[in-house]
Amino acid sequence: MTPARATTGIVEGVVAVVGQVGRDLVLRVDEVPAAGGSTAVRERREVLGGKGANQAVAAAQLGMSAALVGVVGDDPAGEQVLAQARQDGVDVRRVVRREGATTALLVDVVAGGQRRLLEDASEQVQLTAADVHAATGLLRRAAAVLVQLQQPAEAVSAALRIAREAGRFTVVDGACRDASVRQEVLAAATVLRADAHEAELFCGRALRGADAVLDAARELVGRGPRLVVLEAGAAGNAVAWEGGGELVPLTGVEVVDPTGGGDSFTAALAVALLRGEEVERAARWATAAAGSTVQRLGGRPALSPEELDEQANLLP
Numbered sequence: 001m002t003p004a005r006a007t008t009g010i011v012e013g014v015v016a017v018v019g020q021v022g023r024d025l026v027l028r029v030d031e032v033p034a035a036g037g038s039t040a041v042r043e044r045r046e047v048l049g050g051k052g053a054n055q056a057v058a059a060a061q062l063g064m065s066a067a068l069v070g071v072v073g074d075d076p077a078g079e080q081v082l083a084q085a086r087q088d089g090v091d092v093r094r095v096v097r098r099e100g101a102t103t104a105l106l107v108d109v110v111a112g113g114q115r116r117l118l119e120d121a122s123e124q125v126q127l128t129a130a131d132v133h134a135a136t137g138l139l140r141r142a143a144a145v146l147v148q149l150q151q152p153a154e155a156v157s158a159a160l161r162i163a164r165e166a167g168r169f170t171v172v173d174g175a176c177r178d179a180s181v182r183q184e185v186l187a188a189a190t191v192l193r194a195d196a197h198e199a200e201l202f203c204g205r206a207l208r209g210a211d212a213v214l215d216a217a218r219e220l221v222g223r224g225p226r227l228v229v230l231e232a233g234a235a236g237n238a239v240a241w242e243g244g245g246e247l248v249p250l251t252g253v254e255v256v257d258p259t260g261g262g263d264s265f266t267a268a269l270a271v272a273l274l275r276g277e278e279v280e281r282a283a284r285w286a287t288a289a290a291g292s293t294v295q296r297l298g299g300r301p302a303l304s305p306e307e308l309d310e311q312a313n314l315l316p
Contacts, residue, residue, distance in 0.1 A: 019052020
């Protein structure tokens, strides 16, 4: 099979990420206690978090200029996470400091390679259409625009319209609850990535088995995106493009914490495609990025192109 090429021809420029940013408190325990019980915390980490921030950091680590469009509070925590993002090489000039708001706090409780998420993120630290429009200049000139679809519908729509009108390479991650916005996503996205539940929302039906997921990915390509990647459980990821498709296996590493694996996948996929990699190679590079991230506690990536090249070469 000769894979289609999914390239913009751009190898330099800014990756603009529209999404959540906040504090991430990660707690590793031996087991989650039952009601009334207690347990000791074996490891604790406090890091910059949120899907948007994770993707921006990953893109920066992989050699791209990265800029974040999001919201934090005007509290000390907001200043701390922005300082961390700056240290990570992320441009945060379009991150809004919302007066009177408390910066989002994400608490990940991890036991046995599985996590439970507690999320304290008020409406005040959700993106609005006005916040997105304030970043119009960035989005119009970006090499790629990555949009996290868990943000409010009006903010997602604003980002997609700006990117589409400017002809930007647009990577969307997740699924909106609003069906009308999902249609807008399919019309605007260059690349769509979704997990198993999100894929079912886009398709409007249950997906049972890897073959059904791959068929769904091919179906969604026919509805707009040039490339669709859908999570297919233990089988890996179903990757489809016009005229082709395949199941890309996982790396097989031991999962310490699944947090952030999808974010690293999305960022690495975007970077690989921007650099002109063929679809098959880009998908394996992204799979290697996810595998690297889930081997450590917390969703914070620690990626390098050399590591991803090495790990991608090991995948069938």
